[in-house]
Amino acid sequence: MDRYQYLILMGLCLLLTLPLEFLLGARVWRRPRRLLAALVPTAAVFIAWDVIAVARDHWGFNPRYTTGWEVLPDFPVDEVMFFVAVPVCALLTLEAVRNVLARLAREDA
Amino acid sequence: MIPAYPGFSVLAVVLVVVVERRVLRTGIFAEKAYWIAMGVVLAFQIPVDGWMTKLSAPIVVYNPEVLSGWRWPLDIPTEEFLYAWAMLTLVILLWERAGRRVRQPTAEERSRAGILGRL
Numbered sequence: 001m002d003r004y005q006y007l008i009l010m011g012l013c014l015l016l017t018l019p020l021e022f023l024l025g026a027r028v029w030r031r032p033r034r035l036l037a038a039l040v041p042t043a044a045v046f047i048a049w050d051v052i053a054v055a056r057d058h059w060g061f062n063p064r065y066t067t068g069w070e071v072l073p074d075f076p077v078d079e080v081m082f083f084v085a086v087p088v089c090a091l092l093t094l095e096a097v098r099n100v101l102a103r104l105a106r107e108d109a
Numbered sequence: 110m111i112p113a114y115p116g117f118s119v120l121a122v123v124l125v126v127v128v129e130r131r132v133l134r135t136g137i138f139a140e141k142a143y144w145i146a147m148g149v150v151l152a153f154q155i156p157v158d159g160w161m162t163k164l165s166a167p168i169v170v171y172n173p174e175v176l177s178g179w180r181w182p183l184d185i186p187t188e189e190f191l192y193a194w195a196m197l198t199l200v201i202l203l204w205e206r207a208g209r210r211v212r213q214p215t216a217e218e219r220s221r222a223g224i225l226g227r228l
Contacts, residue, residue: 006161006168013157036120037207042200049117058113059177066169086193089153094201095145101142 005065006078010085017089026095029089043083050077066074113175115188121195128202135205143201148195154193159183 020026030040053059054074066076111119129135137143161168164184171186179187 009157009160009168013217014117023197034204038204042156042196045199046196049121051177053113053175056113057172059169059171062166062168062170063136066164083196090146090197090200092212093149094142094204097149099141101131101145 003066003067004078006061007067007081010078010081013085013089015090018071020096021094024096025099026092028091028095029065033041035088035091037086039084043080046083112177114178114186115191118120118188118191120196122191125195125198125202128199133206133210137198137201137205147197150193150197151190153184154190155182158185158189158193162186163191169177198219 018029021029051072055063060074061079063075066078069077071077071080129138159182162171162180162183162185165178167184176186177188181187
């Protein structure tokens with residue numbers, strides 16, 4: 001089970017933020033084209049940085065806590081999932097905060 | 110020499126600010142919701158990133174030579190907060206750009222333009 005730790009952690013991030021989509025009406029998952037337009041270029045830039053850093057031995061992923069399913073040498077799919085999960089969490093948070101602020105403003109009015 | 114991770118993290122922050130100010134101009138830095146959301150994200154980053162970088166059982170292992178040496182809070186390399194800010198702000202900028210609709214001029218603006226056009 002240990003080797004799924006990183007992947008499970010990313011999954012938990014997505015699971016815990018999922019209520020923002022439905023309870024606070026964040027509408028991030030439900031706008032997939034807009035979501036991809038935000039995720040893909042960011043992931044491209046940061047994964048490129050990441051791949052270079054791993055190749056230059058700046059950092060690496062502990063084989064004990066990663067799946068070992070490598071998309072590039074010493075670069076597990078778990079790390080790719082990081083660049084999906086964490087940005088999605090941030091976008092859900094932004095849209096949820098916007099909705100809460102708008103709701104509060106309406107109540108004041 | 111500035112170690113690589115803090116050096117490139119600072120550079121990433123600067124580049125993201127330049128992209129917003131000079132290229133995308135989404136206006137996100139003037140929006141209260143953005144700063145509140147980044148505060149919420151920061152609060153959740155500490156336990157998640159803390160888990161990933163804890164020295165007793167790390168998921169991500171850093172070469173000490175590339176780090177600033179500051180590991181706080183928990184065992185998180187402090188420069189990682191700059192890295193995270195740059196990455197997430199870039200995502201938000203692109204989200205804003207992709208969601209931007211071409212604003213149609215209001216009837217008033219159209220008529221004003223009409224008058225000016227005739228002068």
